[in-house]
Amino acid sequence: MSTESSPAGPSLIASDVVHVSQPVAGHLRVVIDNPPTNLFDPTVFAGLHLLREYVEARGDEVRVVVFESGNPDFFIAHLDFATINQVPEIPGAHNIIAHWPAFSTWLTGAPVVSIAKVRGRARGIGNEFIAACDMRFASLERALLCQIEVGFGVVPGGGGLEWLPRHVGRSRALEIVLGADDVDARTAELYGLVNRALPDAELDGHVDTLARRIASFHPAALRTVKQLVDRRQPVPTEAELRESFTAILQLTSTDAVQERQRRLRARAGGSLASAELDLPSLYGPE
Template sequence: MTQISIVKLTPALWRVRFDNQPINLIDSQTVVELRAIVEAAEADPEVAVILFESANPDYFLAHWDLADDGALQASLPPGSTGQHPWLDVLIRISKLPVVTISAIRGRVRGAGSEFVLATDIRFASRERAVLGQFEMATGVVPGAGAPARLPRLVGRGRAIEIMAGAEDFDGDLAERYGYVNRAISDADFQDFITAFAARVARFDRRAIAELKQWVDPLTLPDDAEFPPQLDAFFAAVSRPEVLAHIGRLFDQGLQQPGPVEERLGEYAAQTAEPSEAVS
């Protein structure tokens, strides 16, 4: 593991920490390491809770690394779902017979947002968390599950607002919309997360698995919903106007620490070419 560390606080409670400096981008290596964690959890009869957190207080998972060529992902053997490796990881995380928790401090956008949407519970630091699906500002639709998961969480209108508006949401607004379960003051955040995870991890693992068996079919998207969304994403990112827009963002500092990544929703909108359909 070069990007992700795992500490088994007890047999029932795992703490998984993202640490891909400088801003915790997601790339093919992230997928490889997350798949290894998922496979370990699927095979472990004792784990009951997995807590995901970040070593970087400013970035939980920034977004997908747009410089990643995907070759490492393409070399992976098919996962158990038979889907694209990133989709495979997200689907399997959502269906683990354990409680998965995202402890969000810092920024989580794009594919990072789609990761936390695949976990069971999302807690956000009121002062430090920033969430968003910025893709529409660059001319593409989110491709790894947000159009399928967000409406089930926040409702149709708010889901379209989040994705079409491509703006950043702070912890309080994300809580109000249902994007996260709860926003907690940053001073109390670590203590709350640790206590909650430890509390659930003490419960009967079989009961947790049974709870997920009842809740999942009623709340999770069908696996068939995901591939067309990812196909549309891949088709969109190859369009010249999208590549040009992403290039302008790179010129201003995309994927480096600084104002573009700090306020990506704002910068992505500012660098967009006006639509020809708008007079």
């Protein structure tokens, strides 16, 4: 892995887990680092909101945002349901349930170009996060993508049901969602889930070169291209995302799903933490 994957210098936002730097004018580098597995929790969400505020305050000064992980094993493990309702007293804090659909819609519709550079596991909302980005590039050796929700008795609620059919088509979307298994980077590229799968040693250089190139172009051209492409191939609406998020919350509250999740935690030894590296095997056939 290149040294590009390590945060450099002070962060431009007040977050302990989302580090934002500016390698060159117009290009922001965002490193998510929430040990031990980069769970998507209220602290990460708060950092992402601070990023949004930073980008919006600077208008055309920001043209490209590249997201990556500080953990080579996990891009974003999945949503942390234990803290989903919490709103900590930290800068940028928002309730995930209420505000994720709007943030996901902003990520897609913002005039800046968003690029996900994926190492490690992007599961559940992690996969939905990168799906909402404008482009995705994955490490051949390290990237694994997965919608885990059906394995836990629920459904993707953060955009998987909206984005996957658009990216890969209906049948492959059903395969990914209903199979609830890891998709390696080569298959993800074949299916159209990522733009390219690259050898890990080449990933940083490729994404950095592309981001710097895009950042050098006129912001009005970048903004207009995104607007016109989205008119020709519509992206998920905030209302669609809210509908799916409501469905996962309704299913999670049922006795049958809660019992299934209790059994899975017991199967993992009382906590999912020990099973995170190979989570799909936990809910596979016994």
